[in-house]
Amino acid sequence: MNEDEVDIQDTVYFFDTTLRDGEQSPGATLNVEEKLEIARQLSRLGVDICEAGFPIASPGDFDAVRRIAEEVGPLVEGRKSGQPMVIAGLARANEEDIQRAYDAVKVAPRHRIHTFLATSDIHLKHKLRMDREECVDQVIKSVSFAKSLCNDVEFSPEDAGRSDPDFLVQVLAEAIKAGATTLNIPDTVGYTTPEEYGRLISYLIENTPGADTVVWSTHCHDDLGLATANTLAGVQAGARQVEVTINGIGERAGNTSLEEVAMAIATRPQTFDLQTNIDTSQITKSSRMVSAYTGMVVQPNKAIVGANAFAHEAGIHQDGMLKNQQTYEIMRPETVGLNASKLVLGKHSGRHAFRVRLEEMGYDDLSKEDLNAAFARFKRLADKKKIVTDADIEAIIADEIYQPPEIWKLNHIQVSCGDHSIPTASVSLTGPNDEEYRDAALGTGPVDAVYQAINRIIGVKNRLTEFTINAVTEGLDAQAEAMIRIQPINGEREYGMNPQTNEMFARTFSGHGASTDIVVASARAYLSALNRMLAAREEEGSVVSVQ
Ligand code: KIV
Numbered sequence: 001m002n003e004d005e006v007d008i009q010d011t012v013y014f015f016d017t018t019l020r021d022g023e024q025s026p027g028a029t030l031n032v033e034e035k036l037e038i039a040r041q042l043s044r045l046g047v048d049i050c051e052a053g054f055p056i057a058s059p060g061d062f063d064a065v066r067r068i069a070e071e072v073g074p075l076v077e078g079r080k081s082g083q084p085m086v087i088a089g090l091a092r093a094n095e096e097d098i099q100r101a102y103d104a105v106k107v108a109p110r111h112r113i114h115t116f117l118a119t120s121d122i123h124l125k126h127k128l129r130m131d132r133e134e135c136v137d138q139v140i141k142s143v144s145f146a147k148s149l150c151n152d153v154e155f156s157p158e159d160a161g162r163s164d165p166d167f168l169v170q171v172l173a174e175a176i177k178a179g180a181t182t183l184n185i186p187d188t189v190g191y192t193t194p195e196e197y198g199r200l201i202s203y204l205i206e207n208t209p210g211a212d213t214v215v216w217s218t219h220c221h222d223d224l225g226l227a228t229a230n231t232l233a234g235v236q237a238g239a240r241q242v243e244v245t246i247n248g249i250g251e252r253a254g255n256t257s258l259e260e261v262a263m264a265i266a267t268r269p270q271t272f273d274l275q276t277n278i279d280t281s282q283i284t285k286s287s288r289m290v291s292a293y294t295g296m297v298v299q300p301n302k303a304i305v306g307a308n309a310f311a312h313e314a315g316i317h318q319d320g321m322l323k324n325q326q327t328y329e330i331m332r333p334e335t336v337g338l339n340a341s342k343l344v345l346g347k348h349s350g351r352h353a354f355r356v357r358l359e360e361m362g363y364d365d366l367s368k369e370d371l372n373a374a375f376a377r378f379k380r381l382a383d384k385k386k387i388v389t390d391a392d393i394e395a396i397i398a399d400e401i402y403q404p405p406e407i408w409k410l411n412h413i414q415v416s417c418g419d420h421s422i423p424t425a426s427v428s429l430t431g432p433n434d435e436e437y438r439d440a441a442l443g444t445g446p447v448d449a450v451y452q453a454i455n456r457i458i459g460v461k462n463r464l465t466e467f468t469i470n471a472v473t474e475g476l477d478a479q480a481e482a483m484i485r486i487q488p489i490n491g492e493r494e495y496g497m498n499p500q501t502n503e504m505f506a507r508t509f510s511g512h513g514a515s516t517d518i519v520v521a522s523a524r525a526y527l528s529a530l531n532r533m534l535a536a537r538e539e540e541g542s543v544v545s546v547q
């Protein structure tokens with residue numbers, strides 16, 4: 001975005017970094033198709049700028065950013081702003097990174113280079129081993145180089161929250177002179193309080209020469225649970241871009257969550273008196289999609305998108321709600337895309353009723369194949385369960401649609417277990433060459449036996465790092481949703497690179513599965529994680545082998 005394109009006074013622009021800072025969180029590894037799907041949803045949600053990744057990290061990361069720029073960059077349909085998203089790529093402050101970021105984003109009609117360099121003494125001394133003068137020089141060089149390629153340049157002084165404000169003024173003034181159009185102020189380690197962060201933004205805007213020619217931006221981390229409060233304090237101090245992620249995912253405790261900031265601004269117009277381009281009715285769908293693809297479960301009491309965010313259990317609250325919703329409800333659930341259904345779905349419901357409900361829930365863009373697959377699952381579930389709820393439908397969508405390519409497919413499993421027998425499982429899978437594979441194994445329990453049998457067939461060494469299973473609804477006939485994470489053993493290709501620490505980290509792959517049978521749900525989750533790991537290997541050019 002250029003200065004002449006933005007309305008600095010009245011609009012808060014949403015810069016979503018789910019696919020970059022969010023993807024840096026352990027277990028959130030996404031493949032290219034999943035990143036594209038999330039980017040399309042961010043576009044529908046009305047995000048102004050999408051930070052699509054860190055292109056220098058690997059050929060796979062570059063390719064994902066380039067494809068998002070090419071395929072999602074031009075989309076405008078249904079967007080409140082009437083403009084396509086700006087596609088941004090992250091780059092450390094050096095020419096190679098910046099060139100690579102530019103090459104990845106340049107096909108998007110609106111594109112941005114986002115470059116950063118740490119400015120706190122602690123980072124300068126221990127991480128970068130440079131003095132302040134060298135830091136200023138590198139900022140001038142890198143921002144000028146970025147500007148020579150691209151009009152829209154964002155600069156971030158990393159760890160600004162712990163940097164000397166007067167040194168920040170000096171660095172940021174040079175960044176403006178070198179051509180930066182957005183200045184982002186990261187509280188990288190989530191250290192500041194709202195009062196301090198707001199004061200820092202005011203101080204920088206008041207004292208940096210040329211401050212009125214750029215957009216000021218917030219970027220807060222949630223280590224002290226203050227990310228949303230800090231972001232809003234930054235907005236009140238004059239920032240007009242907020243850097244956020246869906247569900248607040250991100251490194252350590254995460255980033256500021258998009259839905260909290262968007263709903264605070266929408267719900268408190270007298271306090272903020274600002275507009276956004278966010279279509280809040282897309283929030284719930286975006287949250288579910290990101291949670292399913294990243295395997296990062298949303299805590300039930302999470303503001304706006306948690307399962308209990310709009311639930312009223314206490315009798316006194318329910319009584320008040322029945323008399324007048326405003327007694328205990330500051331936002332209507334439909335504002336965030338949670339529509340109470342007028343339809344009760346069960347075994348007699350047909351395809352039309354199912355499709356209408358999906359549309360009401362925001363799933364109006366499913367392909368014919370996805371709709372058929374979801375409907376077949378719905379019918380099977382309705383045979384076992386009297387009433388199919390929205391939560392059941394969400395679980396079906398996550399299990400059928402938000403899945404990696406099915407390199408390995410579950411046909412059947414059979415287990416025998418009990419307190420007087422050794423748990424035994426036999427498994428039948430279809431492999432990448434469409435052939436059927438069968439094997440059996442013993443385990444410490446039924447789930448372990450199934451995993452051992454699957455391992456005997458697929459033969460990809462991995463470590464299970466997390467396994468959870470939850471009931472989707474109440475009642476004994478409830479569906480179970482299993483979520484697991486695995487890490488490859490000796491998988492030299494499954495590494496990511498953290499742009500801030502420059503360290504390679506072992507990627508974790510998540511998977512989820514749903515069924516009324518907990519062992520089947522666990523098997524589906526395990527295969528989903530294995531397929532995600534194998535898809536990542538394929539993306540990096542390796543061949544999936546059957547042993
Ligand atoms: O938290 C941070 O400092 C960042 C920068 C790279 C913007 O994510």
Ligand code: ZN
Binds near residue numbers: 219
């Ligand atoms: Zn960050």
